[in-house]
Amino acid sequence: MPTQPAPTAATAFPAAAAQLLAEHPQDEEGRMLHAPGLRTGGKFYGFASDDALVVKLPAERVAELIAGGAGEPCSPRPGRPMREWVTIPAPDEATCLRYLREARAFVTGLSRR
Template identity: 40%
Template sequence: MTAATPHEAAESRLHAVAAAFAGRPGVVLPADGPRHFGTATLRLGRTIVAMTPGEHLVVTLPAARVAALVAAGEGAPFPEGRPPMRAWVAITSDDPGVWRDRIAEALTHVGG
C-alpha cells in the first residue's frame, strides 16, 4: 500500500475537519461540491472559503488577519513563490483544531 502524499493527507484532513460545519446554512462540504483548482474546497454558497492546493490548508481572511498570522509564524503567504494574495493564507499547522478554528474564522469573514 502506498503512503498518502502530503496533498492527499491535507485533503483527507480537510474532509474530516469540514464535517464539523455540516448543516451550517450555505456551507458546501468538500465531498458535496465540485473540485476547484484541482483540489477539495469548502464553500459558503459559491464562494471558496478553504482549500488544500498543496500540503497546507489555505483560507480567506481579512488582509490584516492574514498579515498577523504570517507575522506570528502561524501562516505563510499564498501562493508561494508568486506575488501573494492579500486575503489568502496557508496555515502552517496540520493540527485539526487549528484548521477548525481558521475555517470558522473564514466562514465568519465570508458570511459577514
C-alpha cells in the first residue's frame, strides 16, 4: 500500500482558501511575502509559505501554540519574529481551515476597534 505524502500548505491552502472565499465573498486573495494569502478589510490574516501555513492570531495564542509545539515563530528575517504571526508546519486541509477561520475572526475583531 503506497504511503500518503505529508500534507503541506501548498496543497492544503488553496482548498481551504476557496472554502473561506465562498463563505466570505468580501474577502480577497493577495500576496504576502511573495506567497498566496487571504485578507479581509484590507488586512491579511493568513498565507501559505513553503510547506507551512502562517496566520495572524493574538500574541497570547501565538505563544500558546509555540509552547505547545503546534507552531513556530514566523521569522522571515532571522532573529526578527513577526508579532502576532505564527507558522503552522505541514498542515492538512482541515488544519488550514481551522486556523484560517480563527485568524479571520481575530483580524475582523481588530478592524472593529
